[in-house]
Every structure is written in C-alpha cells, then in structure tokens.
Amino acid sequence: MLVWILFLLCQVGAPALAQDLCQRDAPNGYKVRISLKTALGEDAYEWNQSEMFFFQATMAFAMRRHFQMETYNVDNIILCVQTSRVSFWFVVTSPDNTTMLIPKADVEKAVRMSRHRINNAFLLSDRTLEFLGIYPTLAAPVNPDTPPWLIVFGVVIGAVCAGIIALLVSSLLQKRRKEKGMTEDGQDEEDMQVKGVENGINLDGTYNRGFTDDDRFTKL
Amino acid sequence: MRLQLPNPGLEDRILSHEELDKLETEEAGSGDRPKWDNKTQYMLTCVGFCVGLGNVWRFPYLCQSHGGGAFMIPFLILLVLEGVPLLHLEFAIGQRLRKGSLGVWSTIHPYLAGVGIASMFVSLMISLYYNTIMAWVMWYLFNSFQETLPWSQCPLNYNLTGLVSECEQSSPVDYFWYRETLNSTPDIGENGGLQWWMVLCLVSAWAVLYICIIRGIETTGKAVYVTSTLPYVVLSIFLIRGLTLKGSLSGVVFLFTPNLTELTNPTTWLDAGAQVFYSFSIAFGGLISFSSYNSVHNNCEQDAVIISAVNGFTSVYAATVIYTIIGFRATERFDNCLGGNILVLLNTFDLPEGNVTESNYDQVLQSLNGTHPEVIQGLNLKTCDLNTFLSEGVEGTGLAFIVFTEAITKMPASPVWSVLFFIMLFCLGLSSMFGNIEGVLVPLQDLGVFPKSWPKESTTGITCVLCCIVGLIFVQGSGNYWLSLFDSYGGSIPLLIIAFCEMVGVVYLYGIDRFNDDIEFMIGHKPNLFWQITWRFVSPAIMLVIFVFYFITKVTETLLYKTWNPESENFPTLEEKPYPAWIYVIIFILAGIPSLAVPGTALFRLCCDLI
Numbered sequence: 161m162l163v164w165i166l167f168l169l170c171q172v173g174a175p176a177l178a179q180d181l182c183q184r185d186a187p188n189g190y191k192v193r194i195s196l197k198t199a200l201g202e203d204a205y206e207w208n209q210s211e212m213f214f215f216q217a218t219m220a221f222a223m224r225r226h227f228q229m230e231t232y233n234v235d236n237i238i239l240c241v242q243t244s245r246v247s248f249w250f251v252v253t254s255p256d257n258t259t260m261l262i263p264k265a266d267v268e269k270a271v272r273m274s275r276h277r278i279n280n281a282f283l284l285s286d287r288t289l290e291f292l293g294i295y296p297t298l299a300a301p302v303n304p305d306t307p308p309w310l311i312v313f314g315v316v317i318g319a320v321c322a323g324i325i326a327l328l329v330s331s332l333l334q335k336r337r338k339e340k341g342m343t344e345d346g347q348d349e350e351d352m353q354v355k356g357v358e359n360g361i362n363l364d365g366t367y368n369r370g371f372t373d374d375d376r377f378t379k380l
Numbered sequence: 381m382r383l384q385l386p387n388p389g390l391e392d393r394i395l396s397h398e399e400l401d402k403l404e405t406e407e408a409g410s411g412d413r414p415k416w417d418n419k420t421q422y423m424l425t426c427v428g429f430c431v432g433l434g435n436v437w438r439f440p441y442l443c444q445s446h447g448g449g450a451f452m453i454p455f456l457i458l459l460v461l462e463g464v465p466l467l468h469l470e471f472a473i474g475q476r477l478r479k480g481s482l483g484v485w486s487t488i489h490p491y492l493a494g495v496g497i498a499s500m501f502v503s504l505m506i507s508l509y510y511n512t513i514m515a516w517v518m519w520y521l522f523n524s525f526q527e528t529l530p531w532s533q534c535p536l537n538y539n540l541t542g543l544v545s546e547c548e549q550s551s552p553v554d555y556f557w558y559r560e561t562l563n564s565t566p567d568i569g570e571n572g573g574l575q576w577w578m579v580l581c582l583v584s585a586w587a588v589l590y591i592c593i594i595r596g597i598e599t600t601g602k603a604v605y606v607t608s609t610l611p612y613v614v615l616s617i618f619l620i621r622g623l624t625l626k627g628s629l630s631g632v633v634f635l636f637t638p639n640l641t642e643l644t645n646p647t648t649w650l651d652a653g654a655q656v657f658y659s660f661s662i663a664f665g666g667l668i669s670f671s672s673y674n675s676v677h678n679n680c681e682q683d684a685v686i687i688s689a690v691n692g693f694t695s696v697y698a699a700t701v702i703y704t705i706i707g708f709r710a711t712e713r714f715d716n717c718l719g720g721n722i723l724v725l726l727n728t729f730d731l732p733e734g735n736v737t738e739s740n741y742d743q744v745l746q747s748l749n750g751t752h753p754e755v756i757q758g759l760n761l762k763t764c765d766l767n768t769f770l771s772e773g774v775e776g777t778g779l780a781f782i783v784f785t786e787a788i789t790k791m792p793a794s795p796v797w798s799v800l801f802f803i804m805l806f807c808l809g810l811s812s813m814f815g816n817i818e819g820v821l822v823p824l825q826d827l828g829v830f831p832k833s834w835p836k837e838s839t840t841g842i843t844c845v846l847c848c849i850v851g852l853i854f855v856q857g858s859g860n861y862w863l864s865l866f867d868s869y870g871g872s873i874p875l876l877i878i879a880f881c882e883m884v885g886v887v888y889l890y891g892i893d894r895f896n897d898d899i900e901f902m903i904g905h906k907p908n909l910f911w912q913i914t915w916r917f918v919s920p921a922i923m924l925v926i927f928v929f930y931f932i933t934k935v936t937e938t939l940l941y942k943t944w945n946p947e948s949e950n951f952p953t954l955e956e957k958p959y960p961a962w963i964y965v966i967i968f969i970l971a972g973i974p975s976l977a978v979p980g981t982a983l984f985r986l987c988c989d990l991i
Contacts, residue, residue, distance in 0.1 A: 197733040243730035309522035313580060316522075320587045327594050328837055335835075 181261060182240040182251045188261040189251040190271075191292040196246065199288035207246045211282075212239055215250075218281050219271075223252060223262070226270035230255050268294050384891050393487045394477060397901045400676045403478075413478065414597050416673050421601035423683065425670055428608035428811025429661050430691045433513065433780075436808060439659070440699035440706075441775030442651050444635050447642030452696070454643065454652035459692050462922045463656045465914035466879060468684035468907075470662060473886055474671035475680050476898045480822030481665025484672075485882075488890045494981030495881045496823055498874055499665035501974040503819030505870040506664070508847055509863045510813060511589065512854035513777070515581040517805045519561055520781065522581070524798035531556035532789040550952035553786045558944040561781070565857035566945035568865075569960055572857015582855050586848040589813055593821075593840050597673060600814050607807040607814075612694075614804035615701050618797075622704030625791065627714075631707015632700055634770045646929075653926045658871075659691060663878040666815030669822045679903045681911075702779070709787035710769035717764035724759055777860075780805060817843070861941055869967045873934065874974035876927040881978055883920045892916060939963070 182189060192215075196204040205211070216237040223232040232255050242248040252262040271278070271294055279289055286296035395403065416422040443451045477484045482496030523530055534547035534555060542548070547555035558564045565572040592603040622628045642648050661667065671680060715738075722736045729748065736744045749756045774783050788797045821843060824830060830839045854863050886895060892915065900906045942954035 193727065195733060244732035245726060245730040246732070247727075247730055308526045309519070309577075312522040312525050313584060316518075317584050317587060320584070320591050323591050324587070324594065327591070327599070331595065331835070331837060 181253065181259070182238040182249060184241045184249060186249060186251055188264045188267070189249045190264070190267065190294065191247060191249050193245065193247040193290040193292060194282070194284065195288040195290075196284075199284045212242075212248075214281070215239070218278050219250065219252065222270045222274040222278060223267075226266070226273050272297065383888055384893070385888050387489055387889050387891070390488070390890070390894075397898075400476075400478075400901075404676050414673055415675075416597065417601055419678075421597075421604060422670065422674060423686070424604040424608040425597070425600060425811070425814065426667065426683070426687050427690050428604050429666055429670070429815030430659065430687060431608075431611070431694045431808065432659075432661070432812035433805065433809055434655070434659050435691070435695045436698045436702065436805070437776055437779045439655060439695040440635065440702045441779065442655055443699050444703070444771070446645075446648040446651060447639035448634070449636040449638035450640050450642055451648065451652065454649045455656065455695075456692065458649070458653045458656045458922065459688060461914060461918050462653060463660050463662075463691075464684055464688045465911060465919045466657075466662045466883070467660055467667070467688055468681055468911065469883065469886055469915060470667045471671040471680035471684050472895070472899055472902070473890075474668035475674050475676065475678060475902060478672045478676075480669045480672065480826055481819060482823035482826040484668055485885065488885055491982040491985050492881070492885050492889065493985065494978040495878055495885065496665065496826075497981055498878050498974040498977040499663060499819060500823035501977060502871065502874050502878065503664050503666065503816050504847075505866060505970065505974075507813065507816040507820055508851050509854055509866045509870075510809065510816060511585050511847070512582060512851055512859065512863060514585040514589075514806060514809045514813065515578060515855065516561065516777070516781065517802050517809060518585055519578065519581045520785070521799065521802035521806060524795055524802060526795065529785075529789055529794050529798055530560070531785055532794070546946045549946075551786070553782050553789075554952060556785075557777075557781045562860050562944075563857050564860055564944045566943050566947065566955075567957065568858050568861040568941065568943075568963070570858060574852060575855055575857065575859075578855035578859070579852065582848060582851055586844050586851075589810065589817065590841060590844045592810065593814060593817055593844075594837050596821075596836055596840070597670075600818075604811060604814070607811040610807045611804045614800050615698060617800060619697075619701045619704065621791070621797070622701060622708065625704070625708040627711025628704035628707045630711060630766065631703040631705070631770060634707065634767070635699060635703040650926060650929050653922060654930065657879065657923075657926065658875070659695065660688070661812065661815055663875045663882060664815060665819035665823065669818045670815070677902055677904075681899070681903055681907065702784070705784060705787045707770065709783065709790065710766060710772070712787075712790050713769045714764055714766045717762055721761045721764065724761065728755065728759060861943070864941065865963070865966065866970060869934075870970040870974075873927070873931060873971045876923060876930060877975050877978060880920060880923045880927060883915065883923065887915050887920075939967075 194207065196207060213234065216234045216239065219237045220232040220234055223236070224230070232252075236253045236255055236258070237250055238253060239248050239250045252267050254260045254262055271291055275286070275294075275296065279285055282289055443455075473484055477487050479487060480496075481499045482493065485492040485494075485496040531553045534543040534552050536542070537544045544555070546559060550558075561578070563572060563575050591599070592607075593600055671678075671683075674680075718738055718741060722738075722741060725731070725736055725744065725748065726733060729752075745756070745761075772783070784801065785798070788794050788801065791797055817840075821840060824843070825839065830842075853859065856862075886892075892912070895915075896906050896912075939959045940956045941959060943957055945951065945955045948955040
C-alpha cells in the first residue's frame with residue numbers, strides 16, 4: 161500500500177521534479193530558438209507537440225551517438241518554457257538516474273557532433289535552429305593549390321605576349337619584303353623610264369609591253 | 381575690328397590651302413603620316429577617349445549630390461557653351477595644321493610651344509596613374525572567375541576560430557579592397573613595399589595597352605571596335621538586369637528627383653563645368669593628334685557635335701544604370717537593417733514569427749517602448765532610413781570597388797555580373813588610355829627624343845616599359861594615396877591653364893579670321909554666330925572662372941587625406957590625416973611644372989631669340 165502510494169506520488173512528483181530540473185536559465189540547460197518562417201517561408205510546417213517529440217528523439221539520438229554506450233531515451237530530454245516565438249529550454253537527464261542532469265559541456269559536445277544531422281532532420285540550418293551558447297563551427301576554407309586569379313592572369317598574359325610577338329614578327333617580315341621588293345622594283349623602274357622617254361615626250365601611265373619595239377633587239 | 385595679336389612668320393610655318401589640297405591627292409597611298417582606315421574608326425576612337433571612367437563613377441555622384449534632375453540644367457548648358465566649342469576648336473586646328481599637339485602650338489607661334497609641352501607632361505602624369513586603375517580593374521576581373529566571389533565573405537583567422545577582426549569590424553568588400561588588393565599602409569610615408577600581385581596586374585595592363593598601340597592608329601583603330609562599343613552593350617545588359625531587381629526604381633527616382641534650389645549654389649555650376657571639361661579630355665593633346673590624321677575636308681563641326689552629344693548621353697545613361705544597382709543595394713541594406721531589428725524584437729520578447737513585419741514595425745516598436753522602455757533602450761536598435769542608404773552614393777574607386785561589388789554579390793549568378801562589369805570598366809579605361817598615350821608619344825616624336833629611324837614598335841615599347849617602371853610607385857602599400865595625390869593635383873589645374881591658352885592662342889594669336897577661313901575651306905561653310913561668340917568670349921570666360929575658383933579652393937583647403945587605419949578609433953571610417961611637409965614639394969612638381977612650362981618655354985625662346 162505504502163509502495164503503491166509512493167508510486168502514485170512519484171508519478172505526480174516526477175513531472176514536478178522534471179519541472180524543477182528544467183527551467184529558464186537552468187545551469188545545465190540550453191535555450192533553443194527555431195525560426196521556421198525565415199527558413200522555409202511558405203513551406204513552413206506547424207510547430208506542435210509532435211515536432212517537440214521529434215526534437216526529443218533527435219536529441220536522444222545525438223546523446224547516444226556521442227556517448228555510444230549509454231542508452232538515452234526520449235524521456236531523458238526534458239523540455240520547458242515554450243514560447244510562440246518558437247523557443248524553449250531543454251535539459252538532459254542521465255538514463256541511469258533521472259534526477260541527475262548531464263553537464264552542459266557534454267551536451268554541447270553531443271550537439272556539436274551531430275549538429276548537421278539535427279539541422280537536416282528539421283530542414284533548418286545553423287542560423288534558423290539556434291542553440292544559444294553553442295556557436296556553429298565555421299567551415300574550413302577550401303584553399304586551392306593555385307589561386308584562380310593566377311590562372312586567369314596566365315591565360316591573359318600568354319595571349320597578349322603571343323599577340324605581341326606575332327605583330328612584331330609580321331612587321332619585321334613586311335619590312336624585309338618591302339626591302340626586297342624595292343631592289344627589284346628599282347630595276348624595273350629604270351627600264352620603264354628608259355623606254356618611256358620617247359621623242360622627248362614623258363609618257364605618263366603604265367608602260368604597255370604589248371607594244372614594245374622588240375625588233376630593235378632582233379636585227380637580222 | 382577684331383583683336384589680333386601680332387604673329388609674324390605665321391604664313392611660312394603653315395601649309396596654304398592649295399598645298400593642303402595637293403597633299404590630299406598625292407597622299408593617296410601611304411604617306412609619311414598615318415591615316416584612319418575609315419571614319420568609323422576615328423569616331424569610335426574619339427568617343428572612346430572622351431567616354432571614360434569619369435562618366436561612370438563621377439557624373440552619377442555629382443548628379444545625385446547636386447539636386448538630381450536639376451543638375452542636368454547646368455550640365456547641359458555648360459556642355460553646349462564650353463564642351464562643344466572647345467572640342468570643335470581642337471578638331472579643327474588639328475585637321476588644319478596636320479600635326480600633333482606640340483607641332484600645332486609651335487606652328488601657331490614658337491613661344492606657344494610651352495602649351496604643347498605642358499600637354500605632354502599632363503598626359504604623361506595621367507597615363508602613369510590611370511593604368512594603375514586599369515591594373516586594379518584587371519585584378520578584380522581575374523578574381524571574378526570564381527564561384528564564390530572573394531569579396532563576398534570574410535576569410536577565417538589564423539586558428540579558424542572566427543573571422544579576421546579587421547574584416548569583421550568593417551565589411552568583406554572593404555577588407556578585400558583595402559587589405560587584399562591594395563594592402564594599404566596607414567600613412568603615405570610608409571611605403572609598404574611592392575605588392576607582387578599588383579605588380580603582375582600592372583604589367584598585364586601595360587602589356588594589353590602595348591599590344592593595342594603597337595603600331596599607332598593602325599592597331600588602335602582596330603582595337604576601338606571592341607573597346608568603344610562593349611561598354612554600351614554591358615550597360616544595356618546591366619540596365620535590363622537592374623530594372624528587374626527589387627528597389628532599383630527607388631534608386632533611379634532618387635537620382636533624378638530635381639531639387640531646383642541647388643541651382644542657386646555656385647558649387648553646382650562649378651562642378652558641372654569641371655565635369656564637362658574633364659569628361660571631354662580636352663587639353664591632353666590626344667584629340668588634336670587624332671584629328672590630324674583625318675582628311676582635310678572632313679566635317680569636324682559635325683564630329684564635334686556628335687561626340688559631345690554621345691558623351692552627354694553616355695553620362696546620363698551610365699548614371700541611370702549605376703543608380704538602379706545602387707537602389708537595389710540600398711533597399712537590400714534597408715531590408716537587412718529592418719530585418720535585424722525585427723529579429724531582435726522577436727527574440728527579446730519571444731513573439732511568434734511574422735508578428736512584427738516591415739509594415740507594422742513602427743507601431744509595435746512604439747507600443748513596446750511604452751510598456752518596456754528600459755529593455756528597448758538596452759537593445760540599441762539601429763535607425764533604418766532608405767534615403768540615408770541611397771545617399772551613401774560614393775564616387776570614384778569607392779563606387780566601383782566597394783559599393784558596386786557589394787551589390788553584385790547580392791545578385792544571383794554574381795560571377796557573371798562581376799566579369800561583365802569589370803570588362804566594361806577595363807574597356808572604358810583602355811580607350812581613354814589610347815588618347816593619353818597618343819598625347820605622350822606624338823610630342824616625344826616631334827621633340828626628336830627617339831631617332832626617326834627607329835620603328836614605331838620600339839618607340840611605343842620603350843615608352844610603355846618606362847611608364848610601367850615609374851608606375852610601380854602606385855603599386856606599393858601607399859600607392860592609393862599617391863594616386864589620389866596625382867589625380868587631384870596633376871590632372872586638374874594644369875589642364876585648365878592649357879585649355880585657356882589654347883583658346884586664346886587660336887582665337888587671338890592664330891587669328892579668328894584665318895581660323896574661320898580655314899574652316900570654310902575644310903567643311904564648305906563658315907562657322908556661324910554661335911561658334912564665333914563662344915570661341916571669342918564665352919568659353920574663355922567660363923574657363924577663366926572655373927580656373928580661378930578651382931585655384932582658390934585648392935590653395936585654401938587644408939591638405940588632408942583619408943587613410944585606412946585599423947588602429948584608429950573610428951575604424952572603419954577612414955581616418956583623415958594631414959600630409960607630411962615633403963608632399964608640398966611633390967604637389968608643386970605635379971601642378972607647377974606643367975603650368976610653368978607655358979610661360980617658361982616662352983621666356984626660353986625669347987632669350988634664345990635675343991641672344
């Protein structure tokens with residue numbers, strides 16, 4: 161009978177005890193803030209008791225994953241001080257002794273380890289599912305071997321140098337061709353001038369060799 | 381009775397009209413003087429020279445800060461009264477005398493050779509620092525080929541625990557510009573050494589310039605098909621993109637909302653006059669050279685009017701595009717500011733999301749202030765005002781490398797927009813550099829610095845290499861401060877003096893009658909009354925007024941410069957410091973030597989003649 165009364169008291173007292181363990185600014189508790197509308201906009205789901213249960217399950221999973229030996233259960237995650245912001249406090253009790261709270265540091269380690277999984281479970285991110293006091297670890301920067309700008313620079317400078325060399329070479333060749341052409345032209349011009357001055361009349365225009373007096377050279 | 385100063389021997393120095401006609405027909409093949417392949421190349425080159433970075437980053441700021449749409453009035457008036465006559469004058473005199481700037485002024489009167497020399501010095505000084513801006517643009521262009529732009533987020537600090545503090549206190553764009561690009565020292569006295577990445581970019585900027593001017597206008601004429609037209613294409617793309625962004629129209633409205641009271645402020649007219657003058661790249665000598673390669677009977681009057689119109693239109697068009705993007709950025713900032721405040725309120729009072737929105741923010745704040753005033757005080761909420769964000773309009777490098785780059789990071793597909801924007805800036809600057817370098821190379825040739833037997837490729841090459849080496853000043857840690865020094869003093873006062881001397885020289889020394897006859901010979905009709913009045917009285921008067929005001933402003937202002945000093949108290953606001961004493965020597969060299977070259981050469985010649 162006494163045992164039965166004690167059992168009844170425990171059932172009534174347990175939540176009361178749980179209330180004592182979990183309260184605002186609890187020394188071993190964390191405040192969680194969720195911003196559904198910011199994250200999902202129109203696709204935001206409603207935050208209700210089922211979601212709270214899901215959160216408890218996720219936290220239990222995180223604790224199990226971190227400690228690996230102890231079997232945490234949904235009951236070990238106690239939630240309180242819910243607001244319509246959606247924010248609430250939670251504490252984690254040890255599976256062996258429900259009155260003993262897991263220290264803050266251990267909870268933090270567990271959350272950090274599974275942060276990515278917790279975020280994805282709720283379709284949220286580090287910014288929209290906040291554990292106040294646990295700062296998200298920053299992503300390690302991706303450092304490529306060669307900075308990308310150096311590659312683009314190499315391409316541009318290579319193209320420009322190739323262009324400069326091509327232009328210089330072409331102007332050199334042009335000059336050489338002109339010089340060669342000048343010496344040949346010089347002879348042609350002399351011949352034209354000699355044949356052009358006939359009877360003292362300076363003939364303008366090109367000399368038409370079709371009407372040359374070839375007979376001059378083929379004297380029989 | 382027209383005022384005409386005595387000018388003996390002028391007839392002997394210039395070609396007569398008959399000789400010009402003969403030159404025109406004989407020079408049908410390749411003569412000694414280069415020629416434009418076609419009129420389009422000439423027009424595009426002149427447009428490219430006139431339309432430069434100033435149209436994109438100086439005019440919008442002036443427009444917005446001097447009464448928006450009302451600024452158009454002084455701008456257009458001074459464009460017509462000052463810009464068009466000066467442009468026509470330079471085109472006509474170059475086409476008539478068929479020489480570069482030094483040759484033209486020596487021909488008009490040997491004592492005026494100083495004007496040509498001053499032009500050369502100014503062009504040289506501006507070329508030196510202008511190409512450094514090109515190097516900066518290239519650096520940003522090279523860095524745009526990445527999925528996440530490097531100026532969109534702060535880098536992590538050494539032990540990966542947080543962001544770099546200098547970046548956290550200012551902003552990622554500021555950090556990227558002042559630290560990763562310039563590696564700016566806190567003082568002009570500390571030179572900080574050469575920044576190797578900027579040296580590479582400077583070399584590439586000079587290399588690209590060299591390949592475009594390697595054979596003079598033969599290669600420049602081909603390059604301008606791209607460099608002069610691409611900016612307009614990109615501006616149009618940005619306009620379409622900008623108009624589809626949220627808040628763009630508020631930017632445009634802010635830009636053009638007229639405030640007619642600004643017209644009574646003399647600074648407005650002064651700034652409009654200065655903007656018209658500098659925008660037209662007059663007195664550099666480049667325009668005179670370019671028009672001397674034209675045929676004698678080219679219609680220079682029509683060219684002047686067309687190019688002025690294009691320049692004015694481009695300024696307004698670019699301002700519209702820039703302000704759509706600035707409007708978008710301001711709206712983003714405003715939304716973020718308000719969003720931040722709303723979040724703080726929601727978090728402090730545990731209100732459900734969506735309870736406080738932008739529309740009821742003020743009411744909610746008031747009611748909460750009534751019930752919990754101490755809490756609200758403790759929150760330190762920021763005041764968010766869209767107009768403050770819009771009037772954060774910056775000018776110059778701040779606009780291009782800080783404000784605009786930030787706006788680009790907020791647009792989807794940022795790397796594409798970044799590449800387009802910096803290619804546009806590069807083309808704008810490169811086409812202006814063609815004119816600057818022309819203003820340096822042709823006087824050097826005329827002075828006989830290079831032997832005539834040397835091919836054109838080597839003279840341009842040597843000039844580029846020397847300018848690049850001297851330009852290494854601007855890629856040190858303190859390079860940015862040197863650049864603003866050169867910009868403020870090297871490129872302002874001397875140009876005004878040169879332009880004034882040009883007008884007086886042509887109108888009163890060469891003789892307005894002779895000039896009118898020349899123009900009648902070249903284009904078929906005498907210049908009408910508008911040109912007469914502006915050339916003889918109005919434009920020189922405007923130049924004089926602007927010069928006097930500018931001179932007084934520059935001489936009386938306390939010489940301060942803004943530095944990026946992470947240790948200063950008001951960081952990230954730029955710290956204003958006074959210049960050290962030895963800077964005054966530098967300023968005197970920059971502004972004084974070109975200005976004094978004008979009377980100096982005259983005195984020198986006078987002495988030579990007397991001896």
